[in-house]
Amino acid sequence: MFFAGFVVNAYISGAVIACLAAMVGFFTLLRGSAFAAHALPKVGFAGAAGAILIRADPIIGLAVFATGGALAMGWLGRRGRRDVAVALTLVVALGTGALFLVLQNGYASDAYSLLFGQTVGISSRQVFDTLVLGVAGIVSLLILYRPLLFASITPEGAQARGLPVDRVDTAFLVITGLATAVTVPVVGILLTFSLIVAPAAAAGHLTHRPLRSLATSAGIAVVTVWAALTMAFVTGLPIGFFVATISTLVYAGARLVEFLLRTRTDGGRQGVR
Amino acid sequence: MSGFGALWQDPQVTNALLVGTVVSALAGLVGVFVVMRGQAFAGHILTDVGAAGASGSLLAGVNAWYGFVSFGLLAGTGVEVFGNRARSRDAGTGIVLSFAMGLEALFLFLVTRYTNNAGATMLILFGSLFTADPSLTPVVVGVALFMVALLLFIYRPLLLCTVNPEIAQARGVRVRLIGVLFMLLMVLAVENASIVAGALLATALLIGPAAAAMRLTTRTSLALLLAAGIGVTVTGLGILLAYESYYWPPTGRGWPVGFFISALIFLIYLAVGFGRSSAGAGRSSAGAGHRPQKGA
Amino acid sequence: MSAIPVLEVEGLSVTLGGRTVLDEINIRIQPGQFIGLIGPNGAGKTTLLRVILGLIKPDRGTVRIAGGTSRGGKPRGGNRFIGYVPQKLHLDPDAPLRGRDLVALGLDGDRWGIPFPSQRRHRRIDEGLAAVDALAFADKPVGRLSGGEQQRLTIAQALLTDPKLLLLDEPLSNLDIRSVHEVVRLIAGIGRQNGIAVLLVAHDLNPLLGVMDEVLYLARGRAVQGRVEKIIQKDVLSRLYGYDVEVLRTAGRILVVGGADSGLDVLDLAGGFHCGHEGGAIS
Ligand SMILES: Nc1ncnc2c1ncn2[C@@H]1O[C@H](COP(=O)(O)OP(=O)(O)O)[C@@H](O)[C@H]1O
Ligand SMILES: [Mg+2]
Numbered sequence: 130m131f132f133a134g135f136v137v138n139a140y141i142s143g144a145v146i147a148c149l150a151a152m153v154g155f156f157t158l159l160r161g162s163a164f165a166a167h168a169l170p171k172v173g174f175a176g177a178a179g180a181i182l183i184r185a186d187p188i189i190g191l192a193v194f195a196t197g198g199a200l201a202m203g204w205l206g207r208r209g210r211r212d213v214a215v216a217l218t219l220v221v222a223l224g225t226g227a228l229f230l231v232l233q234n235g236y237a238s239d240a241y242s243l244l245f246g247q248t249v250g251i252s253s254r255q256v257f258d259t260l261v262l263g264v265a266g267i268v269s270l271l272i273l274y275r276p277l278l279f280a281s282i283t284p285e286g287a288q289a290r291g292l293p294v295d296r297v298d299t300a301f302l303v304i305t306g307l308a309t310a311v312t313v314p315v316v317g318i319l320l321t322f323s324l325i326v327a328p329a330a331a332a333g334h335l336t337h338r339p340l341r342s343l344a345t346s347a348g349i350a351v352v353t354v355w356a357a358l359t360m361a362f363v364t365g366l367p368i369g370f371f372v373a374t375i376s377t378l379v380y381a382g383a384r385l386v387e388f389l390l391r392t393r394t395d396g397g398r399q400g401v402r
Numbered sequence: 403m404s405g406f407g408a409l410w411q412d413p414q415v416t417n418a419l420l421v422g423t424v425v426s427a428l429a430g431l432v433g434v435f436v437v438m439r440g441q442a443f444a445g446h447i448l449t450d451v452g453a454a455g456a457s458g459s460l461l462a463g464v465n466a467w468y469g470f471v472s473f474g475l476l477a478g479t480g481v482e483v484f485g486n487r488a489r490s491r492d493a494g495t496g497i498v499l500s501f502a503m504g505l506e507a508l509f510l511f512l513v514t515r516y517t518n519n520a521g522a523t524m525l526i527l528f529g530s531l532f533t534a535d536p537s538l539t540p541v542v543v544g545v546a547l548f549m550v551a552l553l554l555f556i557y558r559p560l561l562l563c564t565v566n567p568e569i570a571q572a573r574g575v576r577v578r579l580i581g582v583l584f585m586l587l588m589v590l591a592v593e594n595a596s597i598v599a600g601a602l603l604a605t606a607l608l609i610g611p612a613a614a615a616m617r618l619t620t621r622t623s624l625a626l627l628l629a630a631g632i633g634v635t636v637t638g639l640g641i642l643l644a645y646e647s648y649y650w651p652p653t654g655r656g657w658p659v660g661f662f663i664s665a666l667i668f669l670i671y672l673a674v675g676f677g678r679s680s681a682g683a684g685r686s687s688a689g690a691g692h693r694p695q696k697g698a
Numbered sequence: 699m700s701a702i703p704v705l706e707v708e709g710l711s712v713t714l715g716g717r718t719v720l721d722e723i724n725i726r727i728q729p730g731q732f733i734g735l736i737g738p739n740g741a742g743k744t745t746l747l748r749v750i751l752g753l754i755k756p757d758r759g760t761v762r763i764a765g766g767t768s769r770g771g772k773p774r775g776g777n778r779f780i781g782y783v784p785q786k787l788h789l790d791p792d793a794p795l796r797g798r799d800l801v802a803l804g805l806d807g808d809r810w811g812i813p814f815p816s817q818r819r820h821r822r823i824d825e826g827l828a829a830v831d832a833l834a835f836a837d838k839p840v841g842r843l844s845g846g847e848q849q850r851l852t853i854a855q856a857l858l859t860d861p862k863l864l865l866l867d868e869p870l871s872n873l874d875i876r877s878v879h880e881v882v883r884l885i886a887g888i889g890r891q892n893g894i895a896v897l898l899v900a901h902d903l904n905p906l907l908g909v910m911d912e913v914l915y916l917a918r919g920r921a922v923q924g925r926v927e928k929i930i931q932k933d934v935l936s937r938l939y940g941y942d943v944e945v946l947r948t949a950g951r952i953l954v955v956g957g958a959d960s961g962l963d964v965l966d967l968a969g970g971f972h973c974g975h976e977g978g979a980i981s
Binding site: 290 | 784789794856
Binding site for chain 1: 437440443446494500505605613658662665667668
């Protein structure tokens, strides 16, 4: 069974998705935009439901709503409080999604499989799409790395140096939407957020160097997804549950390691990590 | 308008209107403070945690309300206890949330598989006011009224703690206790709203009316009244429209209450914003004087 | 001095949201001068800095930086002549960012791509850190440093572009008294050694008394510039505020006190606390 095509496909897409999600997570925590990262998968869910209603590919609906939602959050956020902007975007999208679901004939199993993630039956075509979009997201984040870091940490300073801070912010939201769109089909609506936040949070306790932290989160995420995939294949339970559980354990582990390192170095000189 | 005549005779509708009014009034009142304190994310988290509890209680064969409330209280306690000590807010809450969502996913999956009840997911996530258990009405209404009373009781110290925690502390206000009481208010407001609009849309009732009201006025007391008013109006209209929509295509199914509620709230929010900016009222906001907050 | 001024502002007016925030402002700053920009809350200090940076387009007037005319609007060429220190960092204690990473953003934070480590880059960053005496905590997470330490790092960040003019927006608020004096001394020293002109925003002028060459006093959108003894006078400030104020000098400190008709309104006081008709009468 382990050599079935879709299994290999799942591991390949899983790795790309994990890298992208974790890199998005690194900036998400730095910027304090966890709420947006949490909301976008749900916004995407509404899009998937809409796509199913008009008999289009749910993944396309997901991508359109997730990126559109990201833009809406950016637009509203510049005109009011950021958290309110996220909440309202989320709420409108979900209301529409509920309507889409009701308008369909009964139980839309496609939409529900997005809720929990889909690990079996991933086709080579899907893997290819995921690879292209995922790598595009990773590369754009690497290109945006310094301006995004600057705009996230000292926005006024970045603005004074002539950086288009608003545009950089929006670009990041759109990349978050894109990451959502590729992550959700595998990990599910409910747990995409885990994959974004948990590895980055754990890495934050292991190193304080930004690039190293970025790489560490990506590594943790890949291991998490592969382990979760394996357990999902073995048990037949939704992968999202395992992603969440493993993430929580890894986070706890990272804090333990930090604690142990600190108590060890507290005796002598403070260690430089 | 074929439906409105029969409307008032339908006990399901009158029950829905009663529960909806009380619950949305509470959510609107609490929401003003949630927005002022920058706790929209925390409020939303409670809906997800509540949904985990609700799906768990469906698995166990108990009414979902108890699951919503018990998990909500648990999470609220967790956020109060660990949230204040945790040095990094977003990461800590994120981890708690992600674990709760893992449970939610597992429970929902199991409910769907073993009870063969595909509607359960829909029920928890999107709510179904019309099928709300009437025996639960006194509990929901009673709890909501008690919470409104509690909010009025702690109104002044809560406002001081929200606007200026340092001064509150200096004046001897027990900031910590007020924080805990407010968390309790938020939990019950959110979980009650979850029964009405579903876990996914409780956020609409909590944040929407408050955000719109705070665009209309900078006075807290007026904002509270407006938020409650907008919440009640929107919920009432949503229920009526949902009832009426049984006659809309595709006939006989009815559009979800949550759709109407969230759409109405968003329209009001936008209308209020444009009305204000065309009136050129400048930069003032009811959030004035609160800590600028970075996160969202 | 006959040198070209680092900053020359003439007849500058700015309207925001239908209100005149800056009204016919004239400023002239020579290389290496230390200027304290003083004024009550809402006087337009931040707005003035943003106009100088080219982030706000003035309605009228010119801003010349080192002799060249600023177009107003977008800052071009990365504003390398001007270093800007914004008011405060909002950083998570666990944010994966060391002091030197923060400073490095001043060097090339506006370039694309990830930074490639090089000897030269490392040396420049170390020099920047050394200039503000921050080497000791350069490898600690920024979010866990004290306000004064964070302030020194943002100053180092602004200095890495070798600016001719350093703009600091309220760098002293949120600092305890000891750090206030440390930071002031540090900024003045850097300005003197490198010939960098400093425009430092504060709402209390006392911590700057020993070090500043001139004061630029801003109130009701209008400004007067000159030596402290000349500007901080009853008649000058009364004309600026548009009503009678008193200037008290006690124990080496200066207090500017609102007119007799409104009781004792303290406009500027050590520690910067304000009372009385703050919103109404002053702004
Ligand atoms: N974007 C804006 N739109 C409308 N009014 C503004 C804007 N920015 C600042 N103001 C107003 O301009 C005045 C000066 O603000 P600011 O420069 O921040 O003052 P200061 O920094 O001296 O405290 C204030 O009354 C403020 O309300
Ligand atoms: Mg200012």
